[in-house]
Amino acid sequence: MKENNLGDSLESLRGLINISIDIVKEDLITHHDSPLNLASSRRHPLRDRYDEKVAQALKRISSAGVMLRALCDPEAWIHDIMFNFSDLTALFVTCQADVANLLNNQALDATAIAEKTGIEADKISRHLRALCNMHIFREVAPNVYENNELSLLFQSESRRALVGLCAEESRLASCQMWEALNRPDFRDTEAVNKAAFNIAYETDLNIFQYWEQVRPDLGKRGACAFAGKGLNEAQYLALYPWAEEPDHTLVVDVGGGVGGATLPIVSKFQNLTLLVQDLPENKEKFWAFLKKDYPRVLESNRASFQAQNFFEVNTTKNAPIYFLRHVLHDWPDAEATKLLKNLAAVMSARSKILICEHIVLPTYRSNSAPDDTEPEPFIAPEPLLPNWGASFTSRLDLHVLSCINSKQRTEDDFKNLAARAGLTVAFMWRNVGDEVIVECRLH
Structure with a gap:
């Protein structure tokens, strides 16, 4: 379908969805898994493995679903957008009341939930019902609720x-x-x-x-x-070829907090060692988190903590890998440039910085590629938006803009930022997930 040829979007979407569902079903059969069903109160095994073909199929279904919603009833879709602040309110109320843990593996009526939370029964029921409309929790009888796979995430x-x-x-x-x-x-x-x-x-x-x-x-x-940065963990771990790094490769997690972004990596890839750098007040929290969630990494002595302000020159010189996940997006260009310069100052010719962020991709479709070329694997097929309708990246972009005047960056933004810090973008690691890893080296 050409960009300016207004074909039958419904038929195009039907084809994409049918092909994609067949791919997912084949994967479930191969792994002897049950069908995907949001009524399930257990995490589906599909969530914890990564297959590029299946991930592509799931992304096509998801993007097509959003487009179908807008296509089928434009006015209702616009009203959903205008009133969705109430959805976040409902989620906030139930999280504050810790309803997902309160329910655990049982169904409770609103009166029982009210007794345990102190929130009036009718009011807590109305917040829960609003979430049930989005398949978060299940109403199994009048004013009786239980967890499902989505609500379990909020435990x-x-x-x-x-x-x-x-x-x-x-x-x-x-x-x-x-x-x-x-x-x-x-x-x-x-x-x-x-x-x-x-x-x-x-x-x-x-x-x-x-x-x-x-x-x-x-x-x-x-x-x-x-x-808690481990969303879509299998997909995240497949974003970069960690297994190809030499044994005992040191990964310096710059501004890493308690290691939420990197402990999953070193836990899976035994060839890596980890140094988490953050402000000194996070030292005890790091060791507590490591002991509680990653005892095997603790026992292997492959993770440690170092106090470091990333707006000062880094004290760990010549590390093979400096890793930043969701750090640069918290800072405007002036501060982000200073941060990168503080790393560039201590890098060796073999050092690299890996910047893991959500990248901004255009919503328009380029007409520069010849008609007979193979479609790029990370560009969505028509009639979908070429960036799959990357609404989360745009939401995150507006979030950091409103909070600290920062931004989610385009590929050119990363190249310009790197150049100002004396670096060059050597490679862009991607899969069908929402994140990329930008590999930077010294000029």
Whole structure:
């Protein structure tokens, strides 16, 4: 289908969905798995393995589903977007009440949930029903609820913390975005303390300073949210060929918190050792997290912690790999450049920086490729948007803009940022997931 040829989108989507479902079903049969069913209260084994072909199929189904929703009822779709703030509210309420852990593996009626949470039965039931509409929890009888595969995700403390961060700081900041875009003292600057967050919270401190100096309770929640970075873990671990690194390769996790991004990596790949760098107050939290969640890595002595401010020259010189996951997106270009320069200053010719981020891809389809060329594996087929409708990346982009004037970056943005730090982008590691790894080396 050509870009300007308005063909039958429904038929095109039917073909994509049918082919993709067949691929997924074949994989389930091969692994003797049960069908995918959101009514299940157990995590499906498919979530914990990664196959490029199956991942492509699932992504086509997901993207087609969103397009179908908009195509079939445009007005209802627009209303869903306008009122979806209530969805986040419902999720926030149930996470604050810890309903997923309260239910565990049993069904409870709203009265029993009310007794355990202190929230009036009718009101907690209405919040739960709103989530059931999105297949989070199940209503199995009038006002009786149980967990399903999606609601079980919110038994995780870090995921509940992330919901809190989005529902409070992020949402309040977003509400002030229009003013930040128009106020003369805010609109033309990338200063970290001139974001919509500063208007919402009436502060001259950036969000990280505010957490530290004014609201350490929110800072503690933010740190907990950032620790739980292992979403789509099998896909994430397949993003870079870690197994090809030599034995005893040191990975320095710069700004790594408690190691939430890198402990899954060294846990799977025994050829790696890990040094997590962060502010000194995270040292005890790192060792507690390591002991609780990764005891085998602890026993192998392959992980350690080092106090390091990434806005100062790094004290670990000539490391083979400096790894940054979801760090640069927290900072505007000036601060991100300084951070990279502090690493470039201590790199050897063999060192590399691996930057793991969500990359911004265009929603338009390029017409530069000849008609007979093989389609690129990471570009969605028509009639889907070529970037698969990467709404999460755009949402994250607006989140960091509202909170600290930062951004999710394009490939050219990464190249320009690297050049300003004396680096060059050597390679872009990708799969069909939402993240990429940008490999940078010295010029």
